[in-house]
Amino acid sequence: MSGPATVHLSVTGERLRAVFARLLEHYGPRFWWPAETPFEVCIGAILTQNTAWTNVEKAIGALKAANVLTIEGIEDIQAGRLAELIRPSGYYNVKSVRIKGFVGWLRERHNGSLDAMFNGEWRELRTELLKVPGIGPETCDAIMLYAGNKPTFVVDAYTRRLFHRLGLLPADAGYDETRRLFMEHLPGDAQLFNEYHALIVEQCKIFCRTRPLCDGCPLALQCPVFHSGCNP
DSSP: OOHHHHHHHHHHHHHHHHHHHHHHHHHOOOOOOOOSSHHHHHHHHHHTTTSOHHHHHHHHHHHHHTTOOSHHHHHHSOHHHHHHHTGGGSSHHHHHHHHHHHHHHHHHHHTTOHHHHHTSOHHHHHHHHTTSTTOOHHHHHHIIIIITOOOOOOOOHHHHHHHHHTTSSOTTOOHHHHHHHHHHHSOOOHHHHHHHHHHHHHHHHHTSSSSOOOTTOTTGGGOHHHHTTSOO
16 A cells, blocks of 8 residues: 555544544443343334434334334234334334344344354355345444444444534445445444444534534534534
């Protein structure tokens, strides 16, 4: 690798680390993902598609109250009844099919065991999991990172927004390009990726909104948007 490219990668990595350090200093550890079991994380990752986390919490609560938040519980429940329970999450008929499909795949490919699923090489598992209907890249990486403790970075709209405004991504950056920013410039550390993603979510909920709230933002001094008068 040429000298200038090496310097560029180093500078990018340093900027990513500086952003992480500032967010962690400001917000503290986020203790994400809030779940009692890895299986709950997997189901939550499907339920959170196209909805707010508060709605997921209601759906998870309903599944727990019905005593079906287990692999066997999801296998035994009828798809229509499952849809009723997860109604608060929105798109409940689609998500019911996706949850059933994921659990069916888990039973067929890994004998219904998350331990067995996560036991292999994680990059191969990611490729396999992305072939499951309804499991897109964000859902896949959330399952891998938060349920399996695998070092893959989770990208969402908040990630793209924040790092475009910080000058590290183009406006039209897709999922893979955004993920590579972190995978190629940070050490492959699941704990780091876990905390970083959660801090990005917190930052974008409070300050880096669609219309940014720059006053008091912990990243203001690092942000071109702030220096341009808060005009993204």
